[in-house]
Amino acid sequence: xxxxxxxxxxxxxxxxxxxxxxxxxxxxxxxxxxxxxxxxxxxxxxxxxxxxxxxxxxxxxxxxxxxxxxxxxxxxxxxxxxxxxxxxxxxxxxxxxxxxxxxxxxxxxxxxxxxxxxxxxxxxxxxxxxxxxxxxxxxxxxxxxxxxxxxxxxxxxxxxxxxxxxxxxxxxxxxxxxxxxxxxxxxxxxxxxxxxxxxxxxxxxxxxxxxxxxxxxxxxxxxxxxxxxxxxxxxxxxxxxxxxxxxxxxxxxxxxxxxxxxxxxxxxxxxxxxxxxxxxxxxxxxxxxxxxxxxxxxxxxxxxxxxxxxxxxxxxxxxxxxxxxxxxxxxxxxxxxxxxxxxxxxxxxxxxxxxxxxxxxxxxxxxxxxxxxxxxxxxxxxxxxxxxxxxxxxxxxxxxxxxxxxxxxxxxxxxxxxxxxxxxxxxxxxxxxxxxxxxxxxxxxxxxxxxxxxxxxxxxxxxxxxxxxxxxxxxxxxxxxxxxxxxxxxxxxxxxxxx
Amino acid sequence: xxxxxxxxxxxxxxxxxxxxxxxxxxxxxxxxxxxxxxxxxxxxxxxxxxxxxxxxxxxxxxxxxxxxxxxxxxxxxxxxxxxxxxxxxxxxxxxxxxxxxxxxxxxxxxxxxxxxxxxxxxxxxxxxxxxxxxxxxxxxxxxxxxxxxxxxxxxxxxxxxxxxxxxxxxxxxxxxxxxxxxxxxxxxxxxxxxxxxxxxxxxxxxxxxxxxxxxxxxxxxxxxxxxxxxxxxxxxxxxxxxxxxxxxxxxxxxxxxxxxxxxxxxxxxxxxxxxxxxxxxxxxxxxxxxxxxxxxxxxxxxxxxxxxxx
Numbered sequence: 001x002x003x004x005x006x007x008x009x010x011x012x013x014x015x016x017x018x019x020x021x022x023x024x025x026x027x028x029x030x031x032x033x034x035x036x037x038x039x040x041x042x043x044x045x046x047x048x049x050x051x052x053x054x055x056x057x058x059x060x061x062x063x064x065x066x067x068x069x070x071x072x073x074x075x076x077x078x079x080x081x082x083x084x085x086x087x088x089x090x091x092x093x094x095x096x097x098x099x100x101x102x103x104x105x106x107x108x109x110x111x112x113x114x115x116x117x118x119x120x121x122x123x124x125x126x127x128x129x130x131x132x133x134x135x136x137x138x139x140x141x142x143x144x145x146x147x148x149x150x151x152x153x154x155x156x157x158x159x160x161x162x163x164x165x166x167x168x169x170x171x172x173x174x175x176x177x178x179x180x181x182x183x184x185x186x187x188x189x190x191x192x193x194x195x196x197x198x199x200x201x202x203x204x205x206x207x208x209x210x211x212x213x214x215x216x217x218x219x220x221x222x223x224x225x226x227x228x229x230x231x232x233x234x235x236x237x238x239x240x241x242x243x244x245x246x247x248x249x250x251x252x253x254x255x256x257x258x259x260x261x262x263x264x265x266x267x268x269x270x271x272x273x274x275x276x277x278x279x280x281x282x283x284x285x286x287x288x289x290x291x292x293x294x295x296x297x298x299x300x301x302x303x304x305x306x307x308x309x310x311x312x313x314x315x316x317x318x319x320x321x322x323x324x325x326x327x328x329x330x331x332x333x334x335x336x337x338x339x340x341x342x343x344x345x346x347x348x349x350x351x352x353x354x355x356x357x358x359x360x361x362x363x364x365x366x367x368x369x370x371x372x373x374x375x376x377x378x379x380x381x382x383x384x385x386x387x388x389x390x391x392x393x394x395x396x397x398x399x400x401x402x403x404x405x406x407x408x409x410x411x412x413x414x415x416x417x418x419x420x421x422x423x424x425x426x427x428x429x430x431x432x433x434x435x436x437x438x439x440x441x442x443x444x445x446x447x448x449x450x451x452x453x454x455x456x457x458x459x460x461x462x463x464x465x466x467x468x469x470x471x472x473x474x475x476x477x478x479x480x481x482x483x484x485x486x487x488x489x490x491x492x493x494x495x496x497x498x499x
Numbered sequence: 500x501x502x503x504x505x506x507x508x509x510x511x512x513x514x515x516x517x518x519x520x521x522x523x524x525x526x527x528x529x530x531x532x533x534x535x536x537x538x539x540x541x542x543x544x545x546x547x548x549x550x551x552x553x554x555x556x557x558x559x560x561x562x563x564x565x566x567x568x569x570x571x572x573x574x575x576x577x578x579x580x581x582x583x584x585x586x587x588x589x590x591x592x593x594x595x596x597x598x599x600x601x602x603x604x605x606x607x608x609x610x611x612x613x614x615x616x617x618x619x620x621x622x623x624x625x626x627x628x629x630x631x632x633x634x635x636x637x638x639x640x641x642x643x644x645x646x647x648x649x650x651x652x653x654x655x656x657x658x659x660x661x662x663x664x665x666x667x668x669x670x671x672x673x674x675x676x677x678x679x680x681x682x683x684x685x686x687x688x689x690x691x692x693x694x695x696x697x698x699x700x701x702x703x704x705x706x707x708x709x710x711x712x713x714x715x716x717x718x719x720x721x722x723x724x725x726x727x728x729x730x731x732x733x734x735x736x737x738x739x740x741x742x743x744x745x746x747x748x749x750x751x752x753x754x755x756x757x758x759x760x761x762x763x764x765x766x767x768x769x770x771x772x773x774x775x776x777x778x779x780x781x782x783x784x785x786x787x788x789x790x791x792x793x794x795x796x797x798x799x800x801x802x803x804x805x806x807x808x809x
Contacts, residue, residue: 051681053680053681072683073680073681073682073683074683077683088678089675089678089681089682090675090678091670091671091674091675091678092674092675092799093670093674093794093795093796093797093799094667094670094671094674098667098670098671101664101667102667102668102671102682102684103682103683103684131795133794133795
């Protein structure tokens with residue numbers, strides 16, 4: 001039976017922010033719909049309303065012309081609307097089976113049979129009796145999907161499902177979603193990733209500042225047209241002028257970097273050797289989990305490895321801790337903004353103070369020099385166009401893009417000679433990505449160097465002067481980026497060889 | 500004093516009796532904490548249970564009413580805690596501490612007229628078997644019904660948490676209240692129920708002290724047992740069976756060191772008095788070393804305030 005979902009004039013107003021402004025949309029089964037928008041455009045609010053987590057101030061939802069009253073998540077479930085949230089709604093310490101059985105109405109035996117049928121049908125392999133915290137992000141998402149499928153949903157809503165997935169897992173997800181669609185489930189796919197919209201979805205609705213600004217067939221759209229609709233202005237195209245000059249000084253040189261770990265979740269690094277020249281950007285590509293985490297931590301001094309030589313500005317720094325390395329004018333931007341780069345519960349200026357130098361005088365005789373830190377923070381906020389000037393704001397209320405700008409600002413305001421960043425644009429929207437790319441290019445223009453560890457090949461090709469690929473803890477040969485194509489990178493990242 | 504076999508039997512029997520209040524209070528608190536609520540008011544709820552049980556016994560002369568009344572008083576006082584933390588979203592730690600202080604003060608006030616009144620003998624079961632079987636008699640028989648209930652409770656609690664749907668829901672709420680709420684579980688209701696259940700068990704633990712163990716009312720008669728129960732829950736890493744083991748060790752060493760003091764061992768008395776605390780912690784830490792298991796048993800959201808998105 002065909003499903004027809006209609007949203008009519010939905011509004012939701014939070015103090016100081018109109019999350020949804022008179023949103024009307026229509027969806028029909030047999031197609032995959034994209035709901036596209038930057039962070040904070042109101043997509044998540046809309047899906048929370050559809051799943052009954054929050055109630056709208058105004059407006060109605062119709063499923064097959066029946067007016068739905070969605071005042072709790074139970075109502076959405078009863079009406080066969082399934083929802084996979086961006087932040088998983090799983091119980092980490094319970095087993096997979098317990099997670100699935102918690103809202104089941106049948107007995108455990110027949111539930112297990114049904115789960116196994118689903119596992120088989122969609123080719124999922126998950127052990128039902130391990131605790132969820134042992135699963136990978138992709139597997140956790142599958143558990144969420146199974147939970148929805150158990151209720152034979154008419155509508156399946158996916159909120160930014162690929163933000164935590166590897167490329168392999170993303171591909172698997174898309175295959176499953178297409179299968180669900182063929183079986184008559186109406187799929188609404190929320191994302192800010194343009195390419196996913198084009199490769200997966202049939203129709204796309206673009207949201208901006210709480211409003212729906214366009215609804216169109218994806219076949220009539222291109223990445224650029226969608227990006228412009230999403231941001232509301234024409235985005236400048238960024239292209240870096242590659243500067244390779246052979247004569248420039250090597251500012252950073254790593255020799256014999258080895259790392260062995262007993263932890264099965266860590267990757268061993270095998271004899272990494274590379275160097276970075278003044279004003280150069282060295283890109284390190286690779287699928288996540290191939291040793292990037294460990295490499296970043298060793299370069300930043302969080303892990304000290306024996307017998308490794310790291311020369312920076314003619315000094316041996318391999319035994320120094322992150323703070324000491326910073327004093328030598330290195331700067332770091334880790335992958336995980338929330339837990340590694342900043343403390344979300346602290347205010348903006350307190351986060352800025354975390355990166356303190358002897359020279360910055362943030363602390364005097366053991367006391368905090370609040371005024372100095374605040375002035376310094378204000379300068380960062382304005383220099384790096386963070387979308388607030390309130391240094392008292394808790395960092396957790398900044399969007400991902402603004403938080404990343406704050407972190408980069410904090411690192412760069414000391415004019416470091418070398419910035420090492422790991423997936424700096426992970427999970428950000430196009431506007432913020434553009435800004436951060438421009439910033440990174442500017443650093444190189446000022447004759448400062450960068451090491452960019454990234455899983456985004458497009459980003460690497462755009463920003464790097466030379467690129468190497470890390471695969472299972474080994475580094476490929478370093479290539480000038482004009483010789484590199486996405487295809488070549490793809491082969492190397494998959495463990496292949498191009499010679 | 501001869502260490503013959505029947506004496507050891509009597510000793511074990513008295514150790515079991517002394518650990519009953521700990522088992523009851525800790526099992527109740529365990530359920531509360533498993534739902535993610537940290538109630539530090541155990542001591543306060545116990546002492547309220549003790550005085551209301553004793554007072555009701557004196558007034559009505561009916562032990563059944565006294566026992567049920569003590570549990571109800573535990574429920575009522577924990578309802579205050581529940582209302583404050585779940586409906587008014589106050590801090591769990593501060594509210595729990597306040598509850599303990601309140602309970603101790605209130606019980607002293609209510610108990611003024613009951614000091615010095617002798618208690619009533621509580622009926623014991625199978626008293627004939629206790630005398631006739633050597634060694635096992637005093638261990639297995641001749642106890643109050645509350646003791647048998649207390650020793651069954653950790654196993655019942657374990658079964659409830661691991662095997663029943665409701666237990667699963669309690670664990671889910673303790674793990675992630677937000678996820679549970681998004682799954683349509685009424686988190687606040689579940690937590691209220693767990694808090695009230697914990698209150699009832701603490702009330703019963705108090706009544707055991709004032710009606711059965713030392714049948715009389717003395718001000719502050721719980722003497723820190725509530726805090727021990729709280730510590731047991733944590734050191735037993737939220738496992739009901741380990742709570743039982745911990746309570747027995749604590750009760751056992753408390754009794755043994757008293758005997759050692761009486762015999763006149765040449766160990767400082769202060770050290771002997773500290774021994775139960777020390778040994779309980781050491782043993783529980785040793786049997787709960789498996790960090791993976793600790794992680795699975797620990798209620799992730801413990802002590803965190805939950806409010807529903809509107």
